[in-house]
Amino acid sequence: MPRFFLPAPAVCGGTLELTGDAAAHARVLRLRPGDGVTVCDGAGTDYRCTVTDADGRRLVLAVAGSGPALGEPRVQVRVMMAFPKADKLEHVIQKATELGAAEIVAFPSSRCVSRPDGASLPRKLERWQRIAASAAEQSGRGRIPAVRALGSFQEALAEAAAQDFAALLYENARRLSFRAAVGDGGFASAALLTGPEGGFSPEEAEAAAAAGIPLCSLGPRILRCETAPLCALSALMFACGELDGGDRIN
Numbered sequence: 001m002p003r004f005f006l007p008a009p010a011v012c013g014g015t016l017e018l019t020g021d022a023a024a025h026a027r028v029l030r031l032r033p034g035d036g037v038t039v040c041d042g043a044g045t046d047y048r049c050t051v052t053d054a055d056g057r058r059l060v061l062a063v064a065g066s067g068p069a070l071g072e073p074r075v076q077v078r079v080m081m082a083f084p085k086a087d088k089l090e091h092v093i094q095k096a097t098e099l100g101a102a103e104i105v106a107f108p109s110s111r112c113v114s115r116p117d118g119a120s121l122p123r124k125l126e127r128w129q130r131i132a133a134s135a136a137e138q139s140g141r142g143r144i145p146a147v148r149a150l151g152s153f154q155e156a157l158a159e160a161a162a163q164d165f166a167a168l169l170y171e172n173a174r175r176l177s178f179r180a181a182v183g184d185g186g187f188a189s190a191a192l193l194t195g196p197e198g199g200f201s202p203e204e205a206e207a208a209a210a211a212g213i214p215l216c217s218l219g220p221r222i223l224r225c226e227t228a229p230l231c232a233l234s235a236l237m238f239a240c241g242e243l244d245g246g247d248r249i250n
Contacts, residue, residue, distance in 0.1 A: 002029055002037045003137050005144060016049060018059040026051075026059045037061060044069050044142045069142020073242040076102040076189045078163065079229050080156050082109040082196040083116070088226040093128050097135035097145050099233050100242060104132065105159070107150040111198035121149060153204060157211045160191035167216045168193040168208040169228050170200055178216040178232060185240030192236065194229040 004022045016039055018026065031037065031051050039047040039061065046069045049061035079096045081089065083106050093104050108115050116124050128147040136144045150156050160166040164187035167178060193208065200208075205215055218231055237243055 002026070002031065002035075003140060004037060004039050005042050005133060005137055006039050007042050014063045015052070016047065016061040016063060018061065019057065023054075023057055023059050026054060027056055031059065040069055040142055042142075042144050044072055046070075046142060069140075071100075071140040072142040073100040073102075073237065073240070075185065075187060075236070075240045075242065077233060077236060078103045078105055078159065078189075078191040079233055080105045080107060080160060080191055080193045081225070081229050082107060082153075082194065082200075083112045083114060084196050084225045085114045090128065090131055091226050092229055093131050093145075093147060094135045095230050096233055097132045097141065098139040099230065100141075100237055101145050101233060102143070103146045103148065104128075105148050105150060105156065107153060107156040109153045109196060109204060110201045112196045113198070116149070125149060153207070156193060157208055157213065160193055160213055161211045163187075163189040163191040165190040166193070166213045167191075167232070168200065168205065168213050169195070169218055169232055170205050170208075170215045171217070171222055172199075172202075172205070173215040173217040176214055176216050178218050178235060179239075181214050181216045182236055182239045185236070187240075190236060192229060192232045194232065195225060197225050199225075 004018055006018060031054055033051050033053060035051045037049050037051060039049055045066055047066045048064045050064060051059060052062050053060035079101045081092055089106060096104050125147060132147050133144045167181050209215055218228060223231060
């Protein structure tokens with residue numbers, strides 16, 4: 001069923017009206033009166049609707065009912081990635097949204113080859129947020145993950161350490177596997193820290209350990225910087241039971 005996001009929808013007399021990009025999307029889908037659609041408020045509530053009028057510029061919907069969105073995981077995961085080169089972060093934002101991340105947070109680290117400057121960052125954040133919104137709509141999410149950027153590696157450590165579970169994925173970690181660190185889940189919030197193309201420096205790994213964040217290995221293979229966060233997120237969601245099926249009742 002087609003899905004649209006409408007922030008804080010105003011339900012007036014049991015109706016909703018979609019305009020702008022949403023109406024344009026509906027036109028591409030050739031929606032007609034009588035067709036069913038789902039509208040999500042971006043805060044976890046889905047509205048089951050039927051199209052009553054579609055004139056190309058707007059879509060009028062009759063609300064049949066509402067309920068909690070079933071596409072949201074119980075664990076809130078922050079995917080925290082050091083700025084990579086090119087458009088790799090865009091790929092991670094899209095796929096992490098599909099996998100259920102609550103937030104995607106970018107930050108600078110000592111081995112970042114490329115990082116946006118103050119002038120370009122607002123435009124990039126706007127684009128990244130649109131990518132997250134599109135991926136959330138496509139994948140049946142009930143919330144659109146926030147995409148943010150931090151000013152330092154120390155800020156990233158502080159945010160990660162405040163979560164119920166946190167891990168810094170480090171290719172030189174030998175004592176603790178990510179699988180062992182995650183265990184059977186059982187936490188409500190988590191943060192996953194991954195590095196840029198050159199990985200984290202030994203000094204950054206030491207700083208993470210000093211902040212109480214375990215250094216974890218994702219196995220004997222060296223993963224690309226855009227692969228590591230998605231691998232870790234998938235493994236964490238599996239451990240927390242979030243890949244068990246689509247019929248879960250929240």
